[in-house]
Amino acid sequence: MRLAELQARMRNALLEPGGFDLALLALLADAPDQRERRLAVYRNNVRHALFSVLEAAFPVVRQLIGAECFTATALIFITEHPPQAPVLYAYGSDFANFLGSFRPLAELPWLADVARLEWARNEVLFAAESAALTPDQLAMAPPEELGGLRIGVRPTTRWLASPWPIHAIWAAHQPDGPPLETVDLHQAESVMIWRRDGVVCQELLTAGEFALLTSFAARCPLAEVAESGLKSDPALDFSAALARWLNESVLEEPIMDISLPHACESSP
Template sequence: MRWVELQTSLHQAMLAHSPDPALLALLAGPTGERERRLAVYRNNVRHALLNVLEAAFPVSRQLIGEACFTAVGLTFVAQHPPQRPVLYAYGGGFPGFLAAFQPLADLPWLADIARLEWARNEALFAPEAPLLTPTRLAAVPPEQLPGLSIWLHPSVRLLQSRWPIHAIWDAHQPNGGPLDAVDLKHAQSVLVWRLKNAVVQQPLSAGEFVLLTAFAAHRPLAEAAETAAGDDATFDLATALARFLNQEVLAISDQHNGNALGH
């Protein structure tokens, strides 16, 4: 067995219940002992990956219970092994897996809660970028403001759900609100980002979500504001900009190109 084939076979053996006989033949000792030793390694690998999922999706785990999460998590691990040698990057496919997992179909909001938790994980490990400050924005000549491109900090994640995902998540925090007060018929949009080395989140109004989505798509300020106001009659650009500037949601680049304040 060549080295690449050996690596592939060993990788598969760590996740499959029936290892390749050719791999077993390379190991020393009686056949039964070889299988037992592989089973020990397999169990360690699977539960290490399960621990990664538990750390990334604590609220999802609370929602379905420890035993159920363990069973679902090990099923995911077996079907979706890591594609990168970085543990914090493992689990991005878990929300989609939950969405298609029929035994949990009676919890339709579960997948979106998992998406929120994964967004928090991504925000934690996102790179840094120079922040757009009120002073920097005030220095832009007024005639350039309509065409100005404002960018989002790399840690920003925007989620839109038909479920109250922020309220459900918050109800499962130590100082969160009561779960029985959550209206499951209430849709929510949520902003997730890293503020001073801590991941934070907050619900967004319809206009705020549209504005930040437009910034993410590199739309000029005037166009972004017009789209947000057209979607939300209560939207106020000055209030929204002040809020996002003070919360360090917006970013600039080290090098400017035309009217862009981006990265």
């Protein structure tokens, strides 16, 4: 058998559940009664390695559905969506979508969004550094130019909205978190996650703040960013949000590119 065919057969044998491919077992030189056990060492290694990545990235999902259910679910995911590159920090990016369409867990409609939150935390942990916009830098900008500044959002900042209380559910599963029973499961929540000094931080966003971040990310001029926030939430305290985010290194230095005048109009 050519090496490529052997490797294709082994790939299936190691990832797929059930009995081993008899044609593959027949290629082994070990005693016939030992072959399955020996091949099973590799199947266990593969599953354990990939399972450990998912377990580390989705600790709250694991608590929500229980260790046993998480293991069974993760193993199905691994079989159906094995990694396509040897870059395991990025493995699990489609686990949330998988959970969202996984019928056995349909009675937990918030589960996929909690997984999205955990994946966003994972992305924030590994995202590239970029130059943060500091309060001093903004203070030095000439007042007449402020409204036109196209401030951005750093790659180390993520934000997401959910019809479910994803932040509260997440917090309830942290050490010393409030009990899950106190969470109103019909409360929609938006969350911002960012990295500061190597630590992943997370907080709730108001609708206005969510709109601000989306406009910042589209590199809208600062005046339009403020407008978009106030449109979503007339009670928004724009200056307070901006000051807090500058202190938390959430935002990125402005770019001077004037070829982007309409980039923000297409944003939600």
